[in-house]
Amino acid sequence: MRCMRWILAVLLLLPALALAATAAATPFRIGVAPHSSARVIIEMYQPLRLHLEQVLQRPVEIVTAPDFTEFARRAVAQDYDIAITTGHQARLLQTDARYLTLLTYHADFKAVALVAAKSRYREPKDLTGSTVIGLSPSSLVTLWGQHWLLRNAVGNATLQYVSASDSVGQLLLKGEGSAGFMSLANFQNLPAPVREQLRVAAESLPMAGRVYVLNARHAKQHAGILAALWAFAETPQAKQYFARHQLGGYRALEARELIELDPYANEVRLVLKQAK
C-alpha cells in the first residue's frame, strides 16, 4: 500500500517536472505594443531583457506586433508573459484577460494632433472632410484623436491608419493627410528635419502611457518580478535607458489611472470584436 502511494506520488510529480523543464526552455516573452518600429522597440528594451534573463535564469525575448489591434488580440490570447502597452490596452487586459498591473513610467504620456507646419490649419474644423492619419484603430493616440475629432465636431474626416509614428510624420509632410496623431514622446523623437516641419495642433492630458502588466499565470511571481523591475530601475543601464528615452524612471501605478481609460479600452474591445 505504502509502495503504491509512492508510485502515485511520482506519477503526479512527473508532469510538474516536465512543465518546469518546459518553462525553463520556453523564453519569457515580453510583448511591447508597437508604439514604434519593431527594430526600435527591440533595441530599446534590451537592457530590461538582459536584466530579467539574469534574474529569472531563463531566456527572455522582446516581441511586438504588427499593430496595436493585433497586439491587443495576442495579449488577450495570453501570448505575453509581460505586456508593456498603453494604459487603455492595459485596462482591457486587466479586465478581460486577468493581467496584473506592475508599474509605469514617470514621464507623462500625452497624445498630440499634428499638422504640417505649412498647413492652412487654424482650428479643428479645418480638418472637416480631410484625411486624418492614425497609428492603429486601437492605439491610444488614435482613439484619443478620434475622441478629439468628435469633441471638436469635425465631420466627414477619413481616418487612415499606418504602422509607425515616422510614417505619420512623412505622410503629413507629403500632404497625404491633413492631420495625424502620435504620442508626444514619439513626436519629440522624430528626426529634427521632420519634426521642424510639423506643428502640434492639440495635446491631450497626461495619460497612463506605457503600463507593465503581468500575465496571471505568473501571479505567484508578481512580487518577485515587480521587485526585479524596481531593481532594474536602479541599474546604470536602466538609468541610461530612462534618460535616453525621457521616461524618468518607474513609478507605481494608481488604480484610477487605468479606470479612467475604460472608454478607450472599450473601443479596443469593440475593434477586437469586429475583427472576429
Next chain:
Amino acid sequence: MRFTPWRTVRGRLVLSALLVELVMLAILVGNSLRLLHEAMGEQAREQAEQIAPVLSAALVAPLAQYDYATVQAILNESQAIRGIDYLAVTDAVGAIVATSGWPAGKPLPPVDARFSLDDDPPRYDLALPIKLAGQSLGTLQFGLDLKRIVIARKNLLSQGILIAIAELLLSAGLLTLLGLLITRQLSLLTTASLTVAQGQLTPAPVPEGLDDVGRLGAAFNVMSRAIAERVEQLISANEQTARMAASLQDRTEQLNAIFDLSPDGFVSFDAQSHVKYANPAFFRMTGLDSAGIIGLDEAIFSARLAKGCLDPSAFPNLAELKSELGASHPPGIGESSLPAMKRRRQLIELAGPGNHVLELGLRLSTAETVSQILYFREVTHETEVDRMKSEFLSHAAHELRTPMASIYGYAEIMMAQSFSKEEQSEFLAIIHRQCGLMISIINELLDLARIDDRRGKDFKFSSIDASQLVREVIADFGVPSGQQALVLDTPAQACWVRADASKLMQAVRNILSNAYKYSPDGGVVAISVIHAGSDSQTPVGIRVTDHGLGMTSEQAARTCERFYRVDTSGNIPGTGLGMSIVKEIMELHGGQVQIQSQLGAGTSVTLWLTPASAPV
C-alpha cells in the same frame, strides 16, 4: 638500322615535351577547376553574405512582431532571386515558421560546414542567426543552387580536356616537324656512323655547316678520315704482328722440336726459381715424371734429383752451381755459363738400370720469364769408352811389362855375371821367347787398332767357301807339339759365305790357338763347318771344339773383352786380345761369336757367318 620512335633523340624529345605539356595542361585544367571551385565558393559565400543581411533585416521586424505571414511573404519574394534553391526561417526555439522552395513538414537539410560542389543535389546550405541587439529572433536557412556551377565546372573540364587534346596534337605535330628539321643531319650522321661501323671506313662526307650540327658533321668527317688512317695503320701493324707471331710460332715449334728431339735434357726455371719446363729427354734420362717435377722449387728439385743419383752427395744443388757461376760471372751479366762449366765438369751417375752418367750445365738468364736453364747431357757411353781406354792402356802396359821385365832381368844378369854357355843359351831363349810374346802382343794390338780405326773399310769381301777356308787354315796351322791333330768335319758341298778371307782365317786361327792353349792336358780339338740348310738364308758356322779347361758362364761372357784372361796364373801364354780381335772381325762381317763352355769339360766356339751365293 631503324630505331623505334621512342629510342630516337627526336622521339624522346617529342615524348618529353609532350609529357611536360601534358603535365602542365593537367595542372592548368586542375588549377582552373580549383580556381573555379574557389571563385564559385567565394561567390556563393559573397552571395550568401549579400543575401543574408538583407533578408535578416527584412525579417527582423516580422519576426519581432510574430508576423509570420510577412516572413513567408519575404521568403517567397526572396526565393525568386536567382540561385536560391530554398529559404526557411526558424524561430528562437528552432521551430520552422516559414519556408519557401522547401516542402512543408520536411526537416531542413544539415548546414554545410564548407563549400562543396560534390554534394547531391549540388547545393550550398547555409544558416544565419537573425539577431537584433543581441536578441536572437530566429534563424534564416537557405540553400544556394550550385547546379549552374557544377555545369560550368563540367563544361570547363570537358572543354579543357578537348583543348588540351588539341594542344597536344598540335604540339606533337609541331615538335615532330621541328625534330625532323633539327635531327635530319643527325640521321645522316647516324647512317654514316653505321656505315663506318659496318666496315666501310670511308663513308661519303656528311653535310657541314657553321651551326652546331654542321660543326658536328665537319668533326665527324675529320674523325672518319682519322679512323680510316688509323685503321690502315692498325691493319698494317696487325699484319706485322701476325707475321711476327707466325715467325715466333715457327721458332717456338722449332725450339719445341729441338727440345723434344734433343738427346740432351733441359729444365727451365721461372723468375721465382720454380721448374717451368722440362723436355722429354730429361724425363727419359732421369726416369722422373712430369707431374712430379713441374712447379717444384729449385731446392726441392735439387733434392729430388740428388735422391735419384747413385751417390746423392755427388750432385751439387742448384744454389751451389749458381754460386760458382756468380763467382766467375758477376750478377747482371746474366748470360752464361758454358765457360764456367768448362772450369769443372759436373757429372752425376744415376741409380737404376743402365747407370746413366749425365753431365750438368747451368745457364743463367735475365729474361723475365726464365731465370735459369739446367741442361743434362748423356755421357754414359763416352765415360765408358774413356774407362775402357784407360783400362785397355793399363792392361796393355801390364801385359807388355811382364815380358819386358823378364827380358830386362835376364839381360841384366847376363851383363853382370858370367854364365855357362848352356845357361846363357837358356837365358837367351827366355829373352827370345819373351820378345816373341811382346811382338805378338804388339801385333795383335796393331791388328785391333787397325780394325778399330778402319772399321772394316780395308776388308775385301767376297764369296768364300767356308770349308775350303778351314782346310787352308788347318794346312798352315801348326799343331803344338804333344797335342793331338785336328779333327776336321766339313760338309761335302761348298758352304759359301760373304767374308774377307784373310781376316776370317785370322779369326779361325785365333780360336784354334785358344783351343789348344786351354787344353793343356791334350784332348781332341775338332773344327767343323755347319750349314743346316742348303738355302742362302741359313747362316754358316765354323765351330772349334776342345775338351780342355772350360770356363764358367761369367768367364765365358767376358772372353771377348780386351786383355781378359781366363787364366790368371800366367801358365798359359796369351795376350788377352785374341778373342777381342775375333769378335771385332765377326762384327765387321755381320756375324756373331757363339761361345759355349763348361768348366772342366771344354769349350765350343762357333763363328756364325752370313751365307752368300756361289761366285759366278
